[in-house]
Amino acid sequence: MIAKLKQTALGKLLYRLSRSTAGRPLAGLAALLQHEAIQLAHLKPAHRRHNQTQCDILAQFEAESGNM
Structure with a gap:
């Protein structure tokens, strides 16, 4: 599912945003949402x-x- 998202325009935008300093909270949220629980x-x-x-x-x- 993540691989498919990365191929979309939205996924690419989110990836670029997560790598910026303003995207740190987004990266934390992404890690939380991927938790198996x-x-x-x-x-x-x-x-x-x-x-x-x-x-x-x-x-x-x-x-x-x-x-x-």
Whole structure:
């Protein structure tokens, strides 16, 4: 998605702006928006179920390891 944006006129403008001194806040915002925690895929129910299952497995493992 980022590669496609970079090919557009808007993407090129944003890139030039982000490299200027006035674009520092824009670069920070871009980094924040690219963080994996706010990706749309992470909001899907299947993804959330998978994460919960993994958390449960980890909690069970830690509980069993603590008893040794």
